[in-house]
Amino acid sequence: MAPATDPQQADVIVVGSGFGGAVAAARFAQAGFSVVVLERGRRWEPGDFPRRPSLDDGWLWQVDHGLYDIRWLGGMASAQAAGWGGGSLAYANVFARPFDQMLDDRWPLHMRRGALDPYYDLAAHMLEVTPTTDDPRTGGPAPRTALIEDFMARSNIPEATARPNLAVTFGDPDQWRPNVHGVPRRGCAFVGECVLGCNHGAKNTLDTNYLAVAEAAGAQAVTDAQVDRVERRDGGYAVIASTPTDPQAAPREWVAPRVVLAAGTVATTEMLLRARDVHRTLPGLSRRLGEGFSGNGDFLTMAELRTGRKAAAPPEDLRTGPTITTNVGHGLPRGQRVRLVPGPGRRHPAGAA
Template identity: 40%
Template sequence: MYDVVIVGSGFGGAVAACRLAAAGRSVLVLERGRRWEPEDYPRRPGDAWLFDPRAPHRRNGWLELRFLDQMLVAQGAGVGGGSLIYANVCIDARPEAFDSGWPSAITAQEMAPYYRAVSDMLTPMEIPAGQHTARLELMRRAADAIGEGERFQKVPLAIRFDPQFTPAPAETPEYERSVVARNAHGREQGTCVHCGSCDVGCPTRAKNTLDLNYLAAAENSGAVIAPLSLARYLSRADGGWRVHFDHLEGGRRRPDSVTARRVILAAGSLGSTELLLRSRDEHRTLPDLPRALGRGWSSNGDFLTPSGYRRTSIAPTSGPTITSAIDFLDGARGGRYFVEDGGIPNLLRNCFEQRLRDGVGSPLRRRMWLRLSRAGAFDSVMPWFGQSVDAADGSFYLGRGRVRPWRRVVKLDWNPHRSETAIGAMAEMHGLLTEATGGKPNPLLTWKRFRALVTPHPLGGCNMAASPAAGVVDHACRVFGQDGLYVMDGAVIPRAIGRNPSKTIAAVAERAVALLLAED
């Protein structure tokens, strides 16, 4: 029996593994995805791009796309969880984000030391002055153009930069200019060369993903990480808990289980909520879980508007995915939202760049690859991005599958009209910023016609609250009525943050683990 089994290795699970292993606890981390190395990152059409929850033993790729109601949720799959696909933004929530919706023990002042602890591990920094992207400068001009220049800011990024590096225009990134060194946890990392591949795997390991810091420290202290281990449900065991999971090996699912004194669920908003729903409503091993389970879900108000700029190079595939923001979270412009400069990876260039660098193929074929790479740059497109404070009123439940009605699947009841004010205000601001800088907004039809959204920042489902009548966990992330069972991930965040939430998730976990250790 382990002291602690942690399900998931994202921002909550990695923090818990690191701190508990350092305190001498025996720790096992079950991670449904692979352990990724740079040479394994998906690049070509036949690579392992997608994780399929219906057949994870056959398709356990980089990214899961879950279609729920009028929402598409994007989640990372692998050792490091959401840090594999996030845009590196490592930012505190604004203090007023804790003024409502949280248990009284959670305040901005209470959270401050835990935010600092996360910064000490992820070492965020702003993009150096000599490396500003065209998108950043467009953001600055746009803020000035509408009279809101004081709201513009560079955002802290969990990226290793070489201050001496100056990006040079090139057909393929200059990877050889990355400065390689061992980090504080003994893992080799390079520095950023502006390749734009943050979301699909940084080839120089300049991105401070969790496998290079928190999880590396956990393993250095004796924690065991088990990739391709998909948790299915929980039950009680003598003196503790049993986690029932499948080994995803050799194209097969092999059932297994493990026991522990404590279990920490950190499989993300969807994953942790689904595990508890299946334990309560399908396997019926935990029938006394709180009735609020599944409620209070938020997309964190994520929204994207692509805009076109004629005869202007925006280069959205160059540089870090996000570098700057214009902060309207005070509500002065009709809603509470945080506008960011979105970037996208050049998937076509990534597919061909090794052949281009090596000079493989005939001259005609190389010219074709080069033209495709340039087309994949979307050079004149600005992806205006951001988050907003939405209604946070979605609700998960288990329903019948359409294709296989005998199978129970997770479903979402989410009404987009209740979040329309917040999201609509940000959409209008995207249009205003675009027009103020000479561009033309192209609102996505998915929202304009169908009120459907995409989010990489799902929050809630196991909400933190003062009592089981209002939520699933208390201020210390303990599941109400379930001694030794915790949730430490985005599922416990009880409201939209309105900013990138990863640092807040990690800080909440830092606090919860500190309280857990103080109990022993």
């Protein structure tokens, strides 16, 4: 490896621009610290996200440093977003607080709902969350929203369904207007492409809120910078990064007394394991590092809508609306609960099962 360029100084280095990194960058910068945010991916603007059905169109990090980094981890698959805004570029926008029963006496007091609610409130303000509205083009709910709400209204637990809070801007889909952070947004067009990257400019991704606040407060954004090495130096830390789009470029180096590693669960763990076991620059890290991974407890399944073979016309298009528009909570024994969050469907021909 070529020698790194002369190190640049900062008070705080933040590695990654997803939810953890964006919040840390904003709050450190607002507090007056000099902040550098290192992000391996690019800035994605409305209209930049890939849509052609070709893997070399910006879909995969492994192909052309595209949006998705897919990792196979034994019996688990991980899909990570690469870009300024991290996972917010490709998540389904849902802002859900855990049920009170989930944070019971097994959790310390400072991590229960009573203590966390003010921070949920603050995050909700920053992300400008709101429940799904009706489709401005039709004046009614998305067909799959109506389908679930009508179904649950005829059940024995009609109160169990709700429209979840989403980090999406609703309103006129044709008019740009600044959000509370001064970043132009326009209303959701109900095209159902949230997890593919919002080309319309309605999704409240982190580049439009926390990261915008960080940059306005003086944080320096460095994209196309993949952190390869973290080491202790002179009472602080040195972070060395390569340039993914130019493998021949000399490594770049930053030094700071504080480093926030927020590159996602997989990439952050990978960096720490490399520092402990390969470079041996952070030998004191726990031997449990990398154990106990979980897939958020999610269970994904598919269901087919049966329309009946005598249907006179095809059902309405179930693909419209944000990715998730309804939320059904079912009670389980011992106070546990499970959420069912129907996602986008597909259109069926008349009479098809």
